[in-house]
Amino acid sequence: MIYFDNSATTMPDQSVLDTFIKASTRFFGNPSSLHFPGMEAERFLERARNQIAVLCQVSADEIIFTSGGTESNNLAVKGAARFYQNRGRHIVTTAIEHPSVFEACRDLEEEGFRVTYVQPGQNGVVKTADIERVMTDDTILVTVMHVNNETGAIQPVEEIGRMLKSYPQTRFHVDAVQGFGKVPLNIKKANIDLLSVSGHKLHGLKGTGFLVKRSRAELVPLLSGGGQEKGIRSGTEHTAAAAALAKTVRLTLKEEVSSIQKMTNWLRQTLELRPEFVIHTPDGQAAPHILNVSVNGVKGEVLVHALEKKGFIVSTTSACSSKQTKPSRTLMAMGVHQDLASSAIRISLSSRNTMEEAEQFIETLDTIVPQLAKKRNERK
Known part of the structure; x- marks a missing residue:
């Protein structure tokens, strides 16, 4: 074949599988527990978080572990929209987004948000000017993918980010699932508030991913529970998945x-x-x-x-x-x-x-x- x-x-890299198995065996404690196995698991989890943060050039408290791209995108889009809805109820996205963004926006329309879907050119690339043209004082979120998952077209997210500096009330989310490790992107230079990454697109494991949530961005959680991941993503932390993801990111950025x-x-x-x-x-x-x-x-x-x-x-x-x-x-x-x-x-x-x-x-x-x-x- x-x-x-x-x-x-992608096919998982053997070293990622090895990391997952070793971590599952050695650090099986619940990271929220107060006993030694739990604290040991927590330290290992934070080590993985720190490794990813360094590689992404952000701080460790800006990395939220998720189950992958779909959850990261939904958490970013719905979480931001619901948090900032008292500031405005307008969202700008594109007509070529992945279903996990596109359908999330459709769901928000059912909640009373107004969504503008900017059309791309014949080359599959949206224009920054077209996005700026539909911005209003009511716009709280712009969400644009970095690389289109079907055509591979690179969207001008850095240019969009620079434009959005003139709109400080607006948060900027980028779906980087297809572009991460393939097309260079500086999160800070692009003025990105929220960025989604999935492990299984990078020779990592399904069910692994993370959301970069810059400190200036706020979210309403999708899940109710014990308040793990700084209150943003409740549920027992998957230490082995985080370790495997850190290994995946290291390998990807060296590739x-x-x-x-x-x-x-x-x-x-x-x-x-x-x-x-x-x-x-x-x-x-x-x-x-x-x-x-x-x-x-x-x-x-x-x-x-x-x-x-x-x-x-x-x-x-x-x-x-x-x-x-x-x-x-x-x-x-x-x-x-x-x-x-x-x-x-x-x-x-x-x-x-x-x-x-x-x-x-x-x-x-x-x-x-x-x-x-x-x-x-x-x-x-």
Whole structure:
């Protein structure tokens, strides 16, 4: 099997698994307990928190452990909106956000908040000017992803952050799940208040993640309970998961992405020579690991299954939406025709992939695409 679906999830690194098992065995005490095993677990938990904070260039008390990207995004978006609702009830986001942000905003609309969904350009990138144009004195939150999970398009979050310095009443949340470790981002320079990260996108474990909550940002918790994680995220702290996540972040930020970029560039250049392929990922303004393409006249799910039979794993849209029959919301927002949007597949690489695998992938596409086109024509 050749796995090209790393934006959906990644294979855990063995060293991360080793860390998790060792921590689960050695530091199994409840970190909130007063006895020695509990205090030992608490020290180990705080060590993991400090390690992540140093790597993210924030303070340790600004790291909140969560179960992953979805929880981090919901905690940031709903938590901020509910805390600042007496200041205003307007939220600005984009039409291309991950469902965990997009649907969270829909939920807030049901609570009486007003949400503006800024459209991207044809390249899948939103403009800072378009966001500033819809800002009002009532705007309490702007939430924009760093890297789009379907197309890989990099959003101008640093530029947006600089613009928001003129709006001190507004908090800025960034979903960094796809960009973390792939595209450099300085949290402080970008004036980010809240930032979401997920471990399983980084060769870490599912169920691990964190939210950077800068000291100036306040949140209403989603969960009621014992007040763990500084009262923001109740529930017994998962010490082993935190340790595994710290290991994941260390490995990720040491990783060299140039090999991934080289493979993606080669795939793009090769597919551009084939007229039946349409590339949706913007050239020069995308993360190094994602390439979104359509094959004219071939449904994305048909191509995914045909490739799987040959040993290649890719996806249609994001994993959270791949079982839905509707065309990609992101591609439709970019102005892509519905038929072409329904034909899209996402190729997403990691440093574990090789150029040889990329070459085999192209050879396989060159074989199966004509076959699928022939079957389609025979059915007409």
